[in-house]
Amino acid sequence: MKLWFWRVVRRRIRGKRKRKTPARNKKHFALHKEMARDSVHTRLAHFNEHYKLPVGRVAIRNQKTRWGSCSKLGNLNFNYRLALIHPELADYVVVHELCHIKEFNHSQKFWDMVAEKVPDHRIHRAELKKVFHLASA
């Protein structure tokens, strides 16, 4: 293969590589991670008294673009910034991911399930989109 080709390929790979997390963000994460873990576990237990779903592993992460996620195995990831936003909004994220354990989609059935505990989920969802950059380090 010609050399220019590899140069282009290498540049493409490099361009897609994630930027390194700045040191101040790492520190911010370390400071709030345990706080987020405590409240996420407490709120999960609280809401799961109602839903009674098999929760897998729970991890607190330093995600750039998501508040939370759920894997097909029922493992849940939450953004550490949940510790920094209004508790009602954080509760919505917890319930949202919890409900994905049963409904791995955003169907009407899923939203009905979320609404059992968070009837105002539409408002919270809109609010969360606005708040993300404010909570970012």
Ligand SMILES: [Zn+2]
């Ligand atoms: Zn979702």
